[in-house]
Amino acid sequence: MDPIDMMVADINCEDLGLSKLCLMENAGKCLSDEVATISTFTFSKPVKIAIFTGSSENGGDGFVAARHLLNRGFEVEVYMLTPPNDIKSIDAQINYDILNNMSPHISRLNIMELNDSKDVEKIDIANSKSFSEYIIIDGILGTGLRGKLKEKVRKTIEIINNSNALKIAIDVPSGMDPLTGEISDIAIKPEYTVTFHRVKTGVKKANNSDEKLIGGLVICDIGIPIEAELFVGTGDLLRLNYRKNSSHKGNNGKILIVGGSKDYHGAPAIAGISAISSGADLVYIASPKSVSLALKQKSLDLIVKTLNEGNEDYFSLDNLDEILNIIDTAKIDAVLLGPGVGQNDGTGKLFNTLAKKIDLPLVVDADALKLIDPILIKNKENLILTPHLNEFKSFFKKFINENEYLNLINDSDENNHDKLNNKIAEFQKITNNINGTVILKGKYDLVFNKNKLRINKTGNSGMTVGGTGDSLAGLSASLLSQGLNSYAAAALAVYLNGKAGDLAKESYGNGFSASQLSEFIGILMED
Ligand SMILES: NC(=O)C1=CN([C@@H]2O[C@H](COP(=O)(O)OP(=O)(O)OC[C@H]3O[C@@H](n4cnc5c(N)ncnc54)[C@H](O)[C@@H]3O)[C@@H](O)[C@H]2O)[C@H](O)CC1
Numbered sequence: 001m002d003p004i005d006m007m008v009a010d011i012n013c014e015d016l017g018l019s020k021l022c023l024m025e026n027a028g029k030c031l032s033d034e035v036a037t038i039s040t041f042t043f044s045k046p047v048k049i050a051i052f053t054g055s056s057e058n059g060g061d062g063f064v065a066a067r068h069l070l071n072r073g074f075e076v077e078v079y080m081l082t083p084p085n086d087i088k089s090i091d092a093q094i095n096y097d098i099l100n101n102m103s104p105h106i107s108r109l110n111i112m113e114l115n116d117s118k119d120v121e122k123i124d125i126a127n128s129k130s131f132s133e134y135i136i137i138d139g140i141l142g143t144g145l146r147g148k149l150k151e152k153v154r155k156t157i158e159i160i161n162n163s164n165a166l167k168i169a170i171d172v173p174s175g176m177d178p179l180t181g182e183i184s185d186i187a188i189k190p191e192y193t194v195t196f197h198r199v200k201t202g203v204k205k206a207n208n209s210d211e212k213l214i215g216g217l218v219i220c221d222i223g224i225p226i227e228a229e230l231f232v233g234t235g236d237l238l239r240l241n242y243r244k245n246s247s248h249k250g251n252n253g254k255i256l257i258v259g260g261s262k263d264y265h266g267a268p269a270i271a272g273i274s275a276i277s278s279g280a281d282l283v284y285i286a287s288p289k290s291v292s293l294a295l296k297q298k299s300l301d302l303i304v305k306t307l308n309e310g311n312e313d314y315f316s317l318d319n320l321d322e323i324l325n326i327i328d329t330a331k332i333d334a335v336l337l338g339p340g341v342g343q344n345d346g347t348g349k350l351f352n353t354l355a356k357k358i359d360l361p362l363v364v365d366a367d368a369l370k371l372i373d374p375i376l377i378k379n380k381e382n383l384i385l386t387p388h389l390n391e392f393k394s395f396f397k398k399f400i401n402e403n404e405y406l407n408l409i410n411d412s413d414e415n416n417h418d419k420l421n422n423k424i425a426e427f428q429k430i431t432n433n434i435n436g437t438v439i440l441k442g443k444y445d446l447v448f449n450k451n452k453l454r455i456n457k458t459g460n461s462g463m464t465v466g467g468t469g470d471s472l473a474g475l476s477a478s479l480l481s482q483g484l485n486s487y488a489a490a491a492l493a494v495y496l497n498g499k500a501g502d503l504a505k506e507s508y509g510n511g512f513s514a515s516q517l518s519e520f521i522g523i524l525m526e527d
């Protein structure tokens, strides 16, 4: 599991009501159980425990383990590389405070602060030999390692590695990159690594290249339910790329929406506003002439390009060069095809040609799902489709045999979503025919990408109003343009769209409009 996926799941646990403090307690308790077991089968006489703690949650796990190991009768020394006032995690701070409040220590606990490299060197001289009667627990750095090791941390790792103690790393050996498994400088060389929930990708890679880098690998179940990974939640916002203060206009995403036709000028506009609200820097809309004139009066924030060739009211193949030219000259990052385009033959010819020619991240929505030949885009990975059930059936008709198709139509009662959820495996079999991501919209939105699935529960019945699908499509294109892959972008887009719908309902009641929904997207991006 990648460290980012773990962090997302942790925060999504909080959406379920399961606090990170509780996860830390489970982690520290499980760790202490493992330490006790390892101690029993490794040593014939009692050993002391030395726990080295860093500035954040890896250290927090260490504080919890200290408490549980004391209860088991161990003598525990805690060496803090970060002084109490500088601890960065609230939960680690709470667990440090508990240890501190236990003073005067009736139990055999000793807490020492290692304020600088000299303090660290003193441990070296005084204790490293006698550390042979110790188990050292490494709670210095876990999944939060960034960049070059600070000198004090580096020195401590060196001393721990030189000692004769049995070493147990918490989650990831400190100094090892939790994603790549690389050790750019130095890392704890443990006899055991006790990891939580799932093995982190870096630990797995390191273990595959040389088992000695990890030692014996123990996985603790810390009570994270599968739903914390399945349900999209607040944690998914972590996947957004950090906006640099120094970034310029356009650095954070430029999208082109190819949408609108005679009766539907609102659809591309709503998609455009939602794209801007979700962080895209520049939103271009290419529309037939009659639509673009209406759009130009609609919003000051959209860059509306009038297509001069061909039909005034509908797209046609005559617009191909103009559209490709906009993509080129505006250096577009992602394209949305479909909102409000209608189903003309000419529009179909244009969209099939665009689908072949556009090599950028792509969102296909609404009528475009009925117009574009699935074969043309089936291999594209950076693709999001946003169908409701009818559009889903229509798009995937080619990939399923008649019986499966009839089964899907007959059994999938759009009003019975629990029944719909029972069909997940069937939908997955069908969506597996393409490499991109599919958002199947419904009471619970289902996001499919190959064998992976996310479920979104935000949103409400007010969202059946026209335009909320256009908003979702704009959000999807916006997040693609900001560098998220199609699976991550699709999951976050449905979450934000539904959550904005929930806020719109609170403010405007059940009769909110899609443009009122768009107003609430921006504030959600600050989570
Ligand atoms: N679900 C779980 O698996 C749980 C895991 N837990 C534990 O939490 C850590 C991850 O915690 P986090 O706060 O994100 O990061 P770290 O503890 O690894 O510390 C980050 C902290 O360290 C400092 N730092 C970063 N880079 C360096 C460096 N190069 N040199 C020195 N110091 C550095 C900086 O201050 C960072 O802020 C996970 O591994 C688990 O052990 C939870 O307890 C329960 C749920």
Ligand SMILES: [K+]
Residues within 6 Å of the ligand: 058, 138, 139, 140, 141, 142, 169, 170, 171, 172, 173, 174
């Ligand atoms: K560690």
